[in-house]
Amino acid sequence: MNNKDKDEFKTSRRNWLRFIGGFIVGLAVGGGAGYYLRGLIVPPLPPTKEYRMMTYSARVDEWFPIIVYRYNMQKRTDVKFSFKRVEWLDFPMSFSAAIAAGEKLDFILYDPHWAAPYVERGLIPDHYKLFPKEFFKDWYPWTLEANVIASGKSRILCGIPYDVQTFGIYYNKKIFRQMGIEVPNWLTKDYPDAFTRDEFYDICDMLKRNGIEPIAFAGGETWYYIFPFYFAILQFQKDPVEFAINSMKGRIRYEGPEYEQIFEEAKNLSKYFAEGFKVEKESTAASLYTAGKTAMFIGGTWARRYMIPVAPPDFPWGVFPVPYNPPLHGGTFGGTSPSWAILSTVKGEDLEVLKDFIMFVCEDTNILTYTSIDPGVGLPFKSTYKDEVIKLNLFRPAEIFNEFLRISEFAKVWLDWVYEPEIVTAITTEISNVIMGIHTPKEASREVQRVHDKLVKEGKAYYPQE
Template identity: 25%
Template sequence: MKMTKKAMSLMLAATMLGSVVTGCSSSKGDTSTPSTEGTGVNNGEKVELTIGISADPVEVDLVTQQAEAYMEKNPNVKLVVEPIAGDIWEVLKTRMVSNAEPDIFYMDIFQAAQFIDAGKLASLDDLFTAEELADFEPALVNGFKGQDGVLYGIPKDFSTLALYYNKKMFEEAGITPPTTWEELESAAKALTKDGVVGLSLQNGIDRVQPFFYSNGGSMLEDGKPTLNNPKNIEAYEFWLSLLKNGYAQTPQQLGVGWDGDAFAGEHVAMTVEGTWMIANLQEIAPDLEYGVVPVPQKEQPASMQFTVAYSMSKSTKNPDVAKDVIKFLTSEEQQKLITDAGRAMPSRKSSLEAFVQAWPDRKVFAEAAPVASEFNYGVISSTVVAEAAKAMEKLLLDSSITVKEAFDEAQANIDKALSNQ
């Protein structure tokens, strides 16, 4: 659901909601004073804060461990970890109508601009010094800044995209992993045989964007989404040719739920996916021999980054304590737990080095960080993704339409949505 500033304002003005579970719980007043070392409250007053996170069991276990570590150091603070099932962002939007959101909560880079624009997130500008903040990957931090330049989220971890390939299939075909677009097409063609498709492509902007940037294109210019950048059009023409020629297929065409299933089932030899697919492969295809290399490039290397931050509600009764908790949760010490888990990568540069040492097979994802563009298109991110998806689906089904025509039409709808903000 798209939530513009106007729409969210109307939503916040609504009075038809019944009971909503209260999240911003606390003791009376906000006189608690945290220490300067991220060790919490020291004046003896009891404080309770809620932390809203996704309901993923691994995430719940990880954040619960962190919350317990914080409470051990700060016995006067009670942290309640609240898993939010379903679409966490829609739940948060609904609860914000009654200022009933958690004190602290996950904030996806894709969603951040909408919440910032609606004025529901508190500033975290004073949480770290400039030197301390420099330890975080810059692109991750920038994704949580508003147009006012204020920081509204501290990234906790992130993932990038790379090319997975089936080692056995490559060895049998006598080819090496591709590094360029030309090599990618050649490999996909050679490996499309005997019921196997060379490449699985999830036909959406969240996978094709690295090809835009590698071709010299971009998705944002002066804060405005630019889907129909000529370089983007050229890149998608290449992408579409792989699908049209049969060297690549979408998960839907392959009859599977997503790229991970196609790759795990050895229906395809290659796919472009993130670090999250490793855990999936370990679970459903533990014996599969595969490798991971950078996304093949044309003019320059490129990838895409996905990140989640901790943000703070403007409605919290204990902002100082909440800030202290966020500082603790994103500290180098606590990022060690993220490193040990090995799923997403820690957002701190210093912790990322430890991640690569612990998981050398995932080094390619860490090295992609400096060239990874953001999955973030401002307050109309959802519109951009939806319009791009419609254009790409139309192009896949109707060969009479050019990429330029489809992208221009989508861009017109994006521009209209932006003008209505």
């Protein structure tokens, strides 16, 4: 073999080895189509798009990767999702700081209590407009309505619910039975009408006469004073959300007789709070109830996380709705926490990916996975998986599941999602001041009006004044 033949042989051999190598690598990344014949170069893998989430969910590292893995296996392999977790109370500041710093965030799993200012800043779009109507066909309508923010711009769905919460009055069936108190069968009524306001106060008086503390209340928690406000407003206002909006627009004065009446009613209710309530945290107040130290506890579905670990196995659970004041009917407030929200900065194909992902996340199997790992509130927001929640014991105790679910059907959105944050702070502060005897109901009303006037003057009110 001459030198020319040797060179041609070496070149042919190199080309053949390159071909074989490219073919093998090509098969490894997806078959014969995974390599280029021209140039025998293996192409790069498809680009992976990453979407970033911020959340406060305590156990997000346990349940979120499972759902992402399912999405990659069942839907798309070319996208990935990551998260940044912050503490619940730190979320508003952390989120605002991230936005201000230009940090990449595509979606959030957040508490819609904080949604109003985000809506006002244009960060959260109306999710009714983002998702197809078919997506909501199995959802309880009240679940979505309770996630609607009545902002200064419009009424928008501020996120996709992932857990449902509401509040009512827990009671001890054994104590009620011993005192001869019979709870009406309100579950079969058209409205959640159990006790009237007057009947409820009569029950509280009777309990006190017999040496039993009527109500455990977490007066050591600043935010808890919204509950006496909720209790009171339900006694006098048929449509609390409309009432709040009219107040924000200036049609109803915060220093007027309506708010003075509400503050007075909150003070009346507080007469039945257990001794020492002013320093009680939610966990302690809930424990007093489950220890049989009080007959009742005012609080939300989430308070069960404090009750269940300390309640005796045979504890006689019961729940009834907030008392009503005829001719008004019973009602409650509620909402969803957490909720998924896509930021308004996400557009085009990225928006379609995130919509598809959230619809996948909200499939029953994935909801149940989340709920089983991080039980949270546990009330279903769709009818399709209600029975599975009971079967898997994901809402404990089961005795109060149907009661809370029925109460939730009449939930109005939490008013602290509706009012400006400064007004919420003023209301809870003044409810506390009235209960503590620092201010009279009239003085409290004037103080809230002062805060409202300041917002209007500074251009921070959600609504133009009428």
